[in-house]
Amino acid sequence: MAVQPEGAPCWADAMFSDLEGAKSFYGDVLGWTFAEASTELGNYTEAYANGKAAAAVVPPMPGQEGMSQWCLYLAAEDAAATARKIRDNGGEVLMEPMQVADFGTMCLA
Numbered sequence: 001m002a003v004q005p006e007g008a009p010c011w012a013d014a015m016f017s018d019l020e021g022a023k024s025f026y027g028d029v030l031g032w033t034f035a036e037a038s039t040e041l042g043n044y045t046e047a048y049a050n051g052k053a054a055a056a057v058v059p060p061m062p063g064q065e066g067m068s069q070w071c072l073y074l075a076a077e078d079a080a081a082t083a084r085k086i087r088d089n090g091g092e093v094l095m096e097p098m099q100v101a102d103f104g105t106m107c108l109a
Contacts, residue, residue: 004075
């Protein structure tokens with residue numbers, strides 16, 4: 001994945017109860033194609049636009065059944081330092097920085 005400027009949107013994923021319906025919808029509307037679901041990552045399924053990874057779809061986690069939501073990720077050079085800045089400026093870190101397979105490091109705030 002290309003390095004993005006600090007704070008630039010760099011990835012998006014979406015949680016859908018009807019994963020096949022979402023794949024059909026985004027395939028029809030945006031022309032996306034989809035990889036096979038990654039069972040080791042909770043059925044995380046990458047979406048491709050023009051052959052390039054564009055986003056991903058995933059089924060709800062336990063307790064979130066029936067919910068749908070998009071999550072936008074912003075680029076950061078250092079996720080731990082960004083988490084500290086979030087707290088220092090009154091924000092809340094919901095999930096501490098963690099490595100996600102070979103995709104990189106993420107946190108949710």
